Amino acid sequence: MTDYAIETKGLSLYYGRHRGVLDVDLRVEKGDIFGFLGPNGAGKTTTQRVLMDIIRPTVGKAYIFGKDCQKEGVAIRERIGYLPGELSLYNNMKARQFFKMYYSLQKNNNDPGHWQKLADRLGLDTSRKIREYSSGNKQKVGIVIAFMNKPDLLILDEPTSGLDPLVKQTVMELVREANQAGATVFFSSHILSEVQAVCNRVGIIREGQLVATERVEDLTTQHFRRIRFKFAKTPPGDAFTQEGVIETSRDEGGITLEVYTHLDRVMEQATSFGITDIETIPVSLEEIFLAYYGKGNGGNNA
Amino acid sequence: MLRLLLQELRFRINGIIGWGLGLSFFPVVYIGMYPSFAEQMAIFEDLMDLAIYQAMGISMAGFEGFIASTVTNLVPVILCIYAVINGTGTLAGEEDDGRLELIVSLPIPRWQIVAVKTVALGIALFIILAIVGAGAAITMEMITISVETRVTSLDVFLSLLAAWPLAMAVGMISLFLGAFSPNRRIASTIATVVVLVSYLGSNLSGMISSLEKIEKLFLFHYYESTAQALELGQQTDNMIALLVISLVAFGLALAFFQRRNITVGAWPWQRGVISK
Known part of the structure; x- marks a missing residue:
């Protein structure tokens, strides 16, 4: 169990009688950059929220670094940088104030100037109030808070959503650098070329079920x-x-x-x-992805 | 935990000052204008026998009765609106607008989040009452020469501070409803109904014998806005009862928030069910 950064066992979550995720057995190895793929409503965000203990599974277990996400959530979250998919910020604060506040509430405070370096790289003016930002700049705020504490695990829900191509590239560089520094990265995305460029493994989720988990090169050569x-x-x-x-x-x-x-x-x-x-x-990852979804038969497109 | 508390207070500072100064308007105006129409008040004394005034807890016989019926009667009711807005906005409101997801994703136990927000709410209510009390006391000092009364400015200040347990109870019930119900709209609707029913029910129970049996269910039963309370203060057992209600609501808020699926917006019994 401890060899995995993320592990879920028979994870199912229902919203009332509506399916969130169903019997997901996911394993993300330490040091992976793991791309989590699926269309809207497939269960990507739900899975990430369960890992963060924001919502609790109906059945099954989720572990991060071998620890139960529900029972040891606080200890786990000390090591995680998280970017929610639906990011809401404190609009009346200046970005600088918000970063200082968020940093002060983290546990592993070892580089107080890191958020400023990240903001500079992303071209974010931290002296402005968050409400004045465009959606792209708000997303940059989210990126900064996810990376600011140099976490061991990054859980990013659509990190490049709303960003321009140059900033997207910077974010992908940040992902690679964090990974080279030893972090595991687990991120969902719709931009498959991006996933193919940066991830070494991917998981494909369809209608709440994990239908494939493979190395990117295996997926693109073997499917x-x-x-x-x-x-x-x-x-x-x-x-x-x-x-x-x-x-x-x-x-x-x-x-x-x-x-x-x-x-x-x-x-x-x-x-x-x-x-x-x-x-x-x-064969591109996009084509593989579409093959999995094309006829709704779990990938057996032939 | 202290850092989170300081942040919570920082978020509330504008509201505290705004509500404190805005609510001060009532005692300043009511106390300040009393000398100019004290003689005319006698005309209204017969009107005070009307059921509608009794239901609203209004009895304006003398300066003490006037202050009790206006200042110490109205200020807590209006402060309860702040308590409802803030209590439901604290967990349910932040969940509705998505900010709670960021806080819950920090390495902070959920019980600490509830505890810190409770303390911040309590401090906010206390400071607002202190500002209002100070405004009332200063105005009182200014008119003391022209009004004959046993009530001192300190009595008025303390009588307003004594509304804190009531406001806190309303705030905590609102906080609990925010942790319990699917969204802020439902929580604040229920909390508002609780306040209105408590206020009217408490006043009406003195006139309608059938309501006497259930008067202890009304929060305002535990708060006296009378001339006597202005001079002698609130009854200790009533204040303890309100604090116990606050503690119970806090415990329930903790229990439900601990199990809550943040961002989902569902009643507790709507948790996931595996379909067959």
Whole structure:
């Protein structure tokens, strides 16, 4: 248990009779940058709130650094930097006052000037009242408070939401730097290119259930392969019609197939038409994600 | 814990000053204008026998009765509005606007959050009453020469401070309702009904015999706004009763907040149920 930064066991949470998350067994290893993917309402925020002990599970357990999130929540939260998805701030305070207040209420106060460095990097003018900020600048305030205490675990709910591309990049740099300094990062995002760029592992949650947890490179190479063939003689239209294979394009330049299963059989068939060129086209995380959601069958898209 | 308390007081400072000065208006005006129409008050004495005035606890026979019926009667009622606004705004209001999520995500036990907010509410109510009491006492000093009375400015000051247990009880019931009900709107509606029913019920129970049996259920039963109370102070057992009510409400607020799913906005019995 202690090898994991985050571990949930059979975690289910219902809002009355409405499903929040269902039987989630999640493991995030120490040192991971873990991307938590899913559409709106899938259960990402609910899972993160359970980890923060903001809401309690109906059944199941959640552990952070081996400690029960409900029973030892205070000790756990000393080591966590948290950015809520629906960030609400004290609008009448200046950002500087708010940072000082929030810092003073933390336990591991070891670098009182760190919030100012973070604010500078994000280009945030801390002398202004929070109510005067745009939504992007308010999000920057949230980023600063999550990172200000150099936590061992960062739980970030859509951290780049509402930020411009340059600031998004800075936030991703902060994530990488925190990770290099030893922090585990658990964040949800809709921007899959961002997740692919920074995360080493991802979990995909659909309708409250965790449907996949894999290393990013495994997910993008193992889920399906996209192969483009050029042939000496053009195969008939139904040449590759079989379970686990989708022909996505056909033109004079060749045929593109998405191969989910039976790669060996596909290669045999292709060889029979005289392969003149073969190319494996990289599959993005976004495509994998859409494949999981495309037909609602847990990823078996073929 | 002290840091959190200081923050809570900082958040309330404008409200404390505003309510303190605003509420001071009542004693300053009522006490200040008494000498100019003291003689005319006799005309109204017959009117005071009307049930409506008795229901409102108003009896203006003499200066003491006038002060008791206006200042020490009205100020606590109006302060109860602040107690309801602040009590329900403290947990339920912050949850509704999302700020509570940030506080709960700090390494602070939930019981400490409730305790600190309770202390801050108590201090806020006390300071407001102290400001109002000071305003009343200063005005009293200014008119002492023109009014014949046994009541001193210190009596008026202390009689206003003595409303603290009542206001605190209302504040704590509101805080508990905020921790119990799904949102602030429901909590403040219930708390307002409690205050209104308590106020009218307490006054009416002196006139309607059937209400006497349940008069102890009304919070205002434990607070006297009479000329006698102005001179002799509130009864100790009544003040203890209000403090006990506050403590019970605090305990309930703790218990329900400890188990509350923050950000969900549900009644306690609407916690998750695994569907079959």
